[in-house]
Amino acid sequence: xxxxxxxxxxxxVDYLLDKGAFRAVxxxxxxxxxxxxxxxxxxxxxGKSTIAYAITRLAKAPxxxxxxxxxxxxxxxxxxxxxxxxxxxxxxxxxxxxxxxNSLNPLMRVEAQFHDVLRRHTGSSREKSRARAxxxxxxxxxxxxxxxxxxxxxxxxxxQRIVIAICLALKPxxxxxxxxxxxxxxxxxxxxxxxxxxxxxxYGFSVLFITHDLHLMAQLCxxxxxMLKGELVEVGDVRQVSRAPAHDYTxxxxxxxxxxxxxxxxxxxxx
Amino acid sequence: xxxVTTVPPAAIAAxxxxxxxxxxxxxxxxQALRGVSLSLKGGxxxxxxxxxxxGKTTCARIIARMDTPTxxxxxxxxxxxxxxxxxxxxxxxRRAVQMVFQDPFASLNPVFSVQHHLARPLALYGHAxxxxxxxxxxxxxxxxxxxxxxxxxxxxxxxxxxxxxxRVNIARALAVQPDVLVADEPTSMLDVSxxxxxxxLLARIKQERQLxxxxxxxxxxxxxxxxEEVIVMFAGQMVEWGDTLSVIGDARHPYTQLLLSAxxxxxxxxxxxxSARFLGHAEEVRRLSRPSSTEVNQVGSNHFVRALGAVx
Numbered sequence: 001x002x003x004x005x006x007x008x009x010x011x012x013v014d015y016l017l018d019k020g021a022f023r024a025v026x027x028x029x030x031x032x033x034x035x036x037x038x039x040x041x042x043x044x045x046x047g048k049s050t051i052a053y054a055i056t057r058l059a060k061a062p063x064x065x066x067x068x069x070x071x072x073x074x075x076x077x078x079x080x081x082x083x084x085x086x087x088x089x090x091x092x093x094x095x096x097x098x099x100x101x102n103s104l105n106p107l108m109r110v111e112a113q114f115h116d117v118l119r120r121h122t123g124s125s126r127e128k129s130r131a132r133a134x135x136x137x138x139x140x141x142x143x144x145x146x147x148x149x150x151x152x153x154x155x156x157x158x159x160q161r162i163v164i165a166i167c168l169a170l171k172p173x174x175x176x177x178x179x180x181x182x183x184x185x186x187x188x189x190x191x192x193x194x195x196x197x198x199x200x201x202x203y204g205f206s207v208l209f210i211t212h213d214l215h216l217m218a219q220l221c222x223x224x225x226x227m228l229k230g231e232l233v234e235v236g237d238v239r240q241v242s243r244a245p246a247h248d249y250t251x252x253x254x255x256x257x258x259x260x261x262x263x264x265x266x267x268x269x270x271x
Numbered sequence: 272x273x274x275v276t277t278v279p280p281a282a283i284a285a286x287x288x289x290x291x292x293x294x295x296x297x298x299x300x301x302q303a304l305r306g307v308s309l310s311l312k313g314g315x316x317x318x319x320x321x322x323x324x325x326g327k328t329t330c331a332r333i334i335a336r337m338d339t340p341t342x343x344x345x346x347x348x349x350x351x352x353x354x355x356x357x358x359x360x361x362x363x364x365r366r367a368v369q370m371v372f373q374d375p376f377a378s379l380n381p382v383f384s385v386q387h388h389l390a391r392p393l394a395l396y397g398h399a400x401x402x403x404x405x406x407x408x409x410x411x412x413x414x415x416x417x418x419x420x421x422x423x424x425x426x427x428x429x430x431x432x433x434x435x436x437x438r439v440n441i442a443r444a445l446a447v448q449p450d451v452l453v454a455d456e457p458t459s460m461l462d463v464s465x466x467x468x469x470x471x472l473l474a475r476i477k478q479e480r481q482l483x484x485x486x487x488x489x490x491x492x493x494x495x496x497x498x499e500e501v502i503v504m505f506a507g508q509m510v511e512w513g514d515t516l517s518v519i520g521d522a523r524h525p526y527t528q529l530l531l532s533a534x535x536x537x538x539x540x541x542x543x544x545x546s547a548r549f550l551g552h553a554e555e556v557r558r559l560s561r562p563s564s565t566e567v568n569q570v571g572s573n574h575f576v577r578a579l580g581a582v583x
Binding site for chain 1: 322323324432433462463464465466467470489490491492493495496516519520529530531532533534535536537539540541542543544545546547549550553
């Protein structure tokens with residue numbers, strides 16, 4: 001791992017319920033290096049998305065960060081005043097969620113949505129935004145002529161790519177991707193993630209990739225953390241976690257994935 | 272609860288319960304289905320695999336009679352039912368064919384308990400008359416799908432996990448005692464770790480109750496766990512079909528090969544600089560697979576591939 005960009009130290013997050021506090025994240029610590037693709041795996045309810053929300057300070061009541069530090073380049077995001085969060089959110093940390101493709105405004109042309117983000121964060125003019133949007137569209141493989149289209153005119157996979165493009169337009173240092181392709185089919189999923197890998201190589205951003213699909217995570221990430229009931233039970237290099245998992249739960253998670261029966265001919269023909 | 276069938280299993284296997292013959296469905300200029308033919312047999316599972324928009328859900332809706340085809344024929348136990356029949360025939364068919372939907376969170380009514388969800392179809396279809404029969408019937412159904420009746424029956428949907436809810440949905444479908452179960456992406460909104468359990472449940476139901484199962488998915492890897500036969504669809508057309516192991520192990524159509532290549536494989540990490548090649552390849556395969564073609568080649572005892580049509 002390179003020098004750490006994000007350091008999470010003893011993070012605990014509670015959900016305050018009628019019956020008392022439920023600790024969803026328990027003393028979790030891990031680092032993400034510059035240019036590193038880090039994966040967080042686990043089942044629904046294990047706390048992986050709660051961590052994503054805590055990093056961006058989007059955890060809203062009843063969620064409550066009970067303790068710990070989230071250091072971005074050594075600066076604790078949890079201590080940052082609300083007024084300065086703008087400098088971090090989107091600018092330095094981008095977010096792509098599972099339902100991101102539904103977060104585009106259906107009443108605005110895509111071009112205007114690029115401008116909205118760029119103007120707010122960089123004070124960009126309409127012309128500059130247009131140029132940047134065209135450049136980003138090219139990167140994610142959508143013709144620039146479609147910038148004047150509305151979101152409903154794109155397929156789900158294209159909408160998800162548009163969100164990634166908007167996110168990248170601000171050149172963030174870290175992109176949090178929470179189940180970015182779970183709602184899409186496998187071919188489109190591979191198309192998008194192969195592009196993410198290429199863009200990552202070009203821009204050098206770090207990625208926190210959250211999914212329950214360990215197979216997919218192993219294709220994409222350098223290091224993997226596995227969560228169980230709010231605890232990080234294993235962290236390691238992708239090779240170690242996939243070939244020689246240390247924790248029983250990690251082994252169980254691997255065994256639970258429906259796999260193809262042998263299909264070597266195809267595997268080799270396409271690889 | 273025992274499987275209730277009026278026809279012995281062997282006879283069912285010989286004669287399909289539902290048969291589609293050259294089914295077409297057009298929405299204006301869009302041909303959602305271009306001649307789909309398939310048979311659903313008792314104790315047998317068929318998987319329909321393809322990407323969003325390939326027509327697999329349209330096909331399921333036609334089979335569940337939530338939609339009408341614009342061409343082709345549909346048979347139920349040998350009787351042509353393409354055009355609507357009498358009210359009694361319609362009701363009998365709707366009893367015989369039940370669906371399980373993709374979203375376990377949206378397909379149960381949040382204000383009713385599990386008991387209510389399952390007792391209602393039991394009562395409506397005359398499978399339980401007294402209150403005691405209903406309670407017993409619900410308990411039997413919950414046991415069937417691997418849920419503990421004492422812990423589950425009184426609960427409301429929000430108190431259950433996604434996997435548990437999907438099991439309740441399957442129990443609800445079984446309450447009607449159907450001959451055919453159509454499961455439209457029943458696991459795609461669930462965690463990878465609980466998918467296998469649901470797939471195994473579907474396979475067991477099919478076997479023990481001698482149901483015909485139509486399993487619809489975009490994930491060809493899960494199809495192999497449930498279905499003896501698979502149909503790969505693209506743009507409303509069946510491109511490759513037959514025995515699941517043969518189709519997966521010896522895929523001939525470029526679209527089937529593309530689908531297989533996109534199944535997540537931890538032994539093949541993505542390589543930077545490769546995306547343009549893969550995207551170009553995927554686009555080319557889609558372009559080649561789209562045109563209609565009537566030429567079908569047999570490549571195994573039960574394995575067929577459609578030839579590529581002329582690209583216009």
